Amino acid sequence: MAERLTVGVAARLSRYLQVLTQARKMGKDRISSQEIAEYTNINATQIRRDLSAFGRFGKRGVGYRTDALLEEIRKILRTQGQHNIALVGAGRLGGAIASSPIFAEHGITIAAIFENDPEKVGQRVGNLYVSSMDDLGEISRERNIIVGVIAVPADSAQNAVDSLIDAGVKIVFNYSEALLDTPGDVQVHTSNPAVELLYALYFHLA
Amino acid sequence: MAERLTVGVAARLSRYLQVLTQARKMGKDRISSQEIAEYTNINATQIRRDLSAFGRFGKRGVGYRTDALLEEIRKILRTQGQHNIALVGAGRLGGAIASSPIFAEHGITIAAIFENDPEKVGQRVGNLYVSSMDDLGEISRERNIIVGVIAVPADSAQNAVDSLIDAGVKIVFNYSEALLDTPGDVQVHTSNPAVELLYALYFHLA
DNA sequence: TAGATTGTTAATCGATTAACAATC
DNA sequence: TAGATTGTTAATCGATTAACAATC
Secondary structure (H helix, E strand, O other): OOOOOOHHHHHHHHHHHHHHHHHHHOOOOEEOHHHHHHHHOOOHHHHHHHHHOOOOOEEOOOEEEHHHHHHHHHHHHOOOOOEEEEEEOOOHHHHHHHHOOOOHHHOEEEEEEEEOOOOOOOOEEOOEEEEEHHHHHHHHHHOOOOEEEEOOOHHHHHHHHHHHHHOOOOEEEEOOOOOOOOOOOOEEEEOOHHHHHHHHHHHHHO | OOOOOOHHHHHHHHHHHHHHHHHHHOOOOEEOHHHHHHHHOOOHHHHHHHHHOOOOOEEOOOEEEHHHHHHHHHHHHOOOOOEEEEEEOOOHHHHHHHHOOOOHHHOEEEEEEEEOOOOOOOOEEOOEEEEEHHHHHHHHHHOOOOEEEEOOOHHHHHHHHHHHHHOOOOEEEEOOOOOOOOOOOOEEEEOOHHHHHHHHHHHHHO
16 A cells, blocks of 8 residues: 555556546546546556555446545545646746646646746736746745746756756756756656657557 | 557657757767666666667667667658648647747648637737638648647637547647547547646655 | 446566677 | 677566456
């Protein structure tokens, strides 16, 4: 129980979390492994296997209670609390991220937005006022931030990540195409839709 | 050689593609499996193993030629051509996607942007003028589009995907949090940064 | 009862990794 | 030659899946 999940299991559980969150919003009280399979493209047997490793959450012939399963998975992933994150970049992408309900839905709060451009500092984006990059260290430490999201152009991305790391950030989401050099204790997740698209195309064409 | 790649191999090869594209931009002529490993978090042995299944691309004691390896992987993934995609949504996120160099870098062209809001139709976003959703079918068929990107709020996402599917689109990238109902021959890739973040946090906390 | 869906087994297949000879 | 890095082997481990009894 106290064992660490494998990378694969943790990744799948978080996908189930997403489906359950949306299913609940749509008013679905119950959901079957087959339904989760359709939305995640993960085999239904594997879903049941993943879940049954932690308990008997379902009812045979009926399925899983959406609410209850959501809570169970949150417990397993230890993500029941609130988490503060910092956003660097108040341009179009930064604005889109700051205004999206997608983080709040999962207990994640954007606690600060930083930007180099003096014109943007002080402006309102989402529910926040944009802070200067100069204050990144102080504000991030103050608000206990260990996750940073980089939404700046590629040529500013390394500067942004350096500032975040100085401020104690350990997990970085990189929405630029730049390769970031970071110390070994910092996790970098780079999102590149173009690369995902080439991958998807391969299976369409092959 | 003509065999179909497994899902895992194709995913990893496309990550190598991203690193090589950036490394080339940074002027690196040569790269080692160890360097690719640092940027992708994929084990160096596995990288060499993946590549050596298709040929001997490297030089012992030296590494791989960036250019040459990039071309080889493009051949393997059959992504050497140009690809046209459609974007639905001309809001902040749509604007950010349309203006990003990330697609062009990989031979992907955003060939049309569609939007419901009449105020936005006709406006310029990136290099394109926004078209009405009413013209989605005609324009998409005309420009041979089989990939669609959804950058609209969750409550319009199902409508957007329905229109795309009517127009013959087979691969959909969903940047809303909505669950989309689609026929079996359509691939949906949903991107949810919040869910990825919870997954990353698990390994940080555990 | 009849139908549906879970929980679990058993078998297979692919991913992962350490180790090291080959060779640049 | 000495150092570095590939290509490859061999062994292990986890993922995947079909099948089906249990049971709601």
